[in-house]
Amino acid sequence: MEIEQLYNLYSQSFLIDTDTRKIRKGSIFFALKGENFNGNLFADEAIAKGASYAVIDEIIETDNTNIIKVKNGLETLQKLANYHRRKLEIPIISLTGSNGKTTTKELINAVLSTKYNTVATQGNLNNHIGVPLTILSMTPKTDIGVVEMGANHMGEIKFLCNIAEPNYGYITNFGKAHLEGFGSFENIIKGKSELYNFIKKENGIVFVNSDDKLQNQQSEGIKKISYNQKVIALEEVNPYVKVTFKNITISSNLIGKYNFTNIAAAITIGDYFKVEPLDIKTAIENYIPTNNRSxxxxxxxxxxxxxxxxxxxxxxxxxxxxxxxxxxxxxxxxxxxxxxxxxxxxxxxxxxxxxxxxxxxxxxxxxxxxxxxxxxxxxxxxxxxxxxxxxxxxxxxxxxxxxxxxxxxxxxxxxxxxx
Incomplete structure (x- = not known):
């Protein structure tokens, strides 16, 4: 089946499921495979539970006419996501970095959601499966998408960018994470900067902490919106982070000076998309970290x-x-x-x-x-x-x-x- 035909089926509900324990009525079930599971074995069960169609990449015994056979289920999911992204024609902000990705993504989502219908990555589903699922969770009613991207090897961010095609980007920082996969700190910088490279090629915009020398160096030659402690001031950390922006004091529920840049990025992006300063304040002050994060x-x-x-x-x-x-x-x-x-x-x-x-x-x-x-x-x-x-x-x-x-x-x- 061609991607366009599959897209016509998907657009009937804009629902994709990959877990038969969480099937939603009218969705398309993608039978993904891993080391310890094979979704192809559950295609019939998915339809019995309410899925309209099941996409498989192995021959199974079934009489169900709503099962669609493709060459590779994961690749089809990724192609469908990219096809959908192009249909959406909305701003998509992608972010990566060594530390603080998920917290920053949650803050950006909280701020933008005060004005827009925003869809963001759920949890830290930021890999070759999570990114396409995030894109496919967006609908024609979505105003802005926020897509977190994770990587532990060179080339992964580039691959994810080719699926999500972001027109805005943010890198939280360059740190010593996943050294085993990247091989060196220099490769980490190159790997994360694949987001900058994509944004530059697409003539998009990046958000940059101008107090970070590496961010400045790696984002040279790209359209950028910068922030620093002169624009957004760090007032105190004892233990919660308090900042000021446009003469407004924002008292967060986040601890540690390292969360200042996460907050500042969310403020900067919200301000760029014309979210009212008091709404930015409310969104950040109402955000409470979970899942053992600070x-x-x-x-x-x-x-x-x-x-x-x-x-x-x-x-x-x-x-x-x-x-x-x-x-x-x-x-x-x-x-x-x-x-x-x-x-x-x-x-x-x-x-x-x-x-x-x-x-x-x-x-x-x-x-x-x-x-x-x-x-x-x-x-x-x-x-x-x-x-x-x-x-x-x-x-x-x-x-x-x-x-x-x-x-x-x-x-x-x-x-x-x-x-």
Missing amino acids: QIVLKNSNKIILDAYNANPSSMKEALENFNLLKSENKIAILGDMFELGKESLKEHQKIALLATSFNFNKVYLIGKAFSTVTVKNAFQFESFEAFKKSQNYININNTSILIKGSRGMALERILDLL
């Missing part, structure tokens, strides 16, 4: 900064520096391994261990196989969460500020149950 958790007498969604050397350094500035008599840092660092793993974990113990924290706990191999004084090291739990070092922690940060695979939010 959350403040009050438990018994302790104040816990839970940042256990992800970690890399750049974000870990910023979190520790911010925690050091926090006004509190008693501080404990509990850090988990940083994943996907490849051959740089030992060196980067060593740097973070030395940084953490250089501050005047009461205690530093390092958890994970990588952290257990570093050489450091004045820190408690554990090879696993289970070893930390067994040690019972967490008993009798009271009236203390606690930073919990590690990569998603460490699942350090489990520590909350111990405190």
Whole structure:
């Protein structure tokens, strides 16, 4: 079946599903495949549950006439998304970066949604499947799309741009994330800058933090809207970020100086799209982080900064520096391994261990196989969460500020149950 024919079927509902547990009536089910699943086996079930059609790429035994066979289901999904994007003819803002993508995307969405019918990436579905699904969740009623793009190898951002065809772009920062896949920090810069390259080619516009030298360098020769601390001022971080913009004070629910640029980007983009300053203020002040991203958790007498969604050397350094500035008599840092660092793993974990113990924290706990191999004084090291739990070092922690940060695979939010 040609993409145009498939699009005519899709446009009857503008609904795409890939999970038979969440089928919506009238949708088109795409039978995607992975290491541990094969959606082709559930095509009949999807239609029985209400899908109008099912797209498969393997021959299955069925009498259902609403099953559509294609050569490659994922490639067809991506082509359909690109075809739809061209039909939409709306502004699409794509963002990538080493840290803060999802938080920034949520803030941009919150701000723009005060004036426009905005559709944004759900959660962090920012890969070769998530991006086309985001595009296909937009309808003719959508005014603006906000598409988050993630990558751990060269060429991935370029590939995602060719699907979403953004005409606006923003890179949060260039940091040491996914070193294993990119191979070097220089490649990270090149890989993330693939967004800039696409926007430049399409004569689009990028939003740039002009206080960031790398952003300035990489965005040379592109139409840009810049912001800096002269335009949007950082007032305080104790622990929540407070900024001023056009003589309006915005008190966020986000902690850490590192969230200032995330907030500033959302303000800048909202202002560009003519959202009223007071509506920008309301949107940002009403945004509350979830999913273990820089959350403040009050438990018994302790104040816990839970940042256990992800970690890399750049974000870990910023979190520790911010925690050091926090006004509190008693501080404990509990850090988990940083994943996907490849051959740089030992060196980067060593740097973070030395940084953490250089501050005047009461205690530093390092958890994970990588952290257990570093050489450091004045820190408690554990090879696993289970070893930390067994040690019972967490008993009798009271009236203390606690930073919990590690990569998603460490699942350090489990520590909350111990405190």
